[in-house]
Amino acid sequence: MTTKRLRILVLVCSTRPGALGPAVGRWLAETLAPSADMLDAELVPLAIGDLRLPFLDEEEHPSTGVHHHEHTRRWSRIVDGVDGFVFVTPEYNYGMPATLKNALDYLGPEWAWKPVGFVSYGHTSAGTRAVQHAKQVVTTLRLVPLGSTVAIRIADAMREDRFAPAARHADAAEGLLAELVRVSRALAPLRENGHADAVAGPLPGSYARRLSPDDAPEVTVLQRCCWLEEAFANDTLAIPALHESLDEVRAWLADWHTTGLWRDGRLLGMVRTRRTGADLHVGRLAVAPDLRGLGVGRWLLRLAESAREGCRRIVLSTGAASHRNLTLYQGQGYVPLPEAPDDGVVSLAKAVPA
DSSP, rough: OOOOOOOEEEOOOOOOOTOSHHHHHHHHHHHHHOOOOOHEEEEEEEEGGGGGGOOOOSSSSSGOOOOOHHHHHHHHHHHHSSSEEEEEEETTTTOOOHHHHHHTOOOSGGGOEEEEEEEEEETTTTHHHHHHHHHHHHHGGEEEEEEEEEEEEEHHHHHHTEOOOOHHHHHHHHHHHHHHHHHHHHHHHHHHHTSSSEEEEETTTTHHHHHHHHGGGHHHHHHHHHHHHHHHHHHHOOOHHHOOOHHHHHHHHHHSSSEEETTTTTEEEEEEEEEETEEEEEEEEOOGGTTTTTSSHHHHHHHHTTOTTOOSSSEEETTTTTTHHHHHHHTTEEOOOTSSSSSSSEEEEEEOOO
16 A cells, blocks of 8 residues: 555635635644644645636536646646545535535546545534535545544534634544545555556556655565565675665655556556666566566566667666576566676666667
């Protein structure tokens, strides 16, 4: 499972002048700030009125992900860049505000497989009918509504014209955030698998995507699993992959184009590439030890080689006693370089057809 810091959008949905929504949103952000830090989540507050979304004015269906107007593209970037939502909503005439329905209708794929919690406020029903209305809509967009909610009766939360909810409301908000974080992390594989940049992998249910510095913890674990065997085979612990810190892994993930193979939130394998002059350098080809012999390494190598356009040759290296790796590379057409230094490492290359 990915360990990157989650981003949670806290969306205040009322636009009525003088509405209570902004006060509820401020209370929620202040109440949840300590817990958010402990849960490694970032709260991103936003008022729906600041989006300045007119009634849906896009020609293309939202499911296409094609947006012509800048206000839609901005909203799409915001929603696509977060991992879950808390909607702070009043109840208008037994339903959610039209502003929230309109904001939901603008987008399609950007919502999928993200959890949404509700903080509602109102009079008789404390806004719960708005939540029930909204839940019918959000499930159609593949948003996942939480069971935990925060429902606030306005009369119970006002103290001399000041919004001051009871302790039970704060406790409910803490529970909502904890559930939202758990569900968001559990849904991460579904979000990534359906992302436009993901490609189907060689194993059932697997997918590949580019790795980022946020993936450094998973990469570090995979490296130490894979290169320990290399250390034994080559009788040396002087292998960078065994000693790199998280910061060092983050640094090269930002510098190299690295692809990871995932399934159910587990990093199964990876490979990185970088161009230097006319050479495409391939490195850190790794496959989880329990998945060797299934063709994963060959698949990752071919994926790395697909970036060879404009290069004259592909270059990689391995330990001189890493016979499994040498067999794989030579079987794929790589030959040892005669000018390589004799330091226990074998460099190999394959010419790129003109």
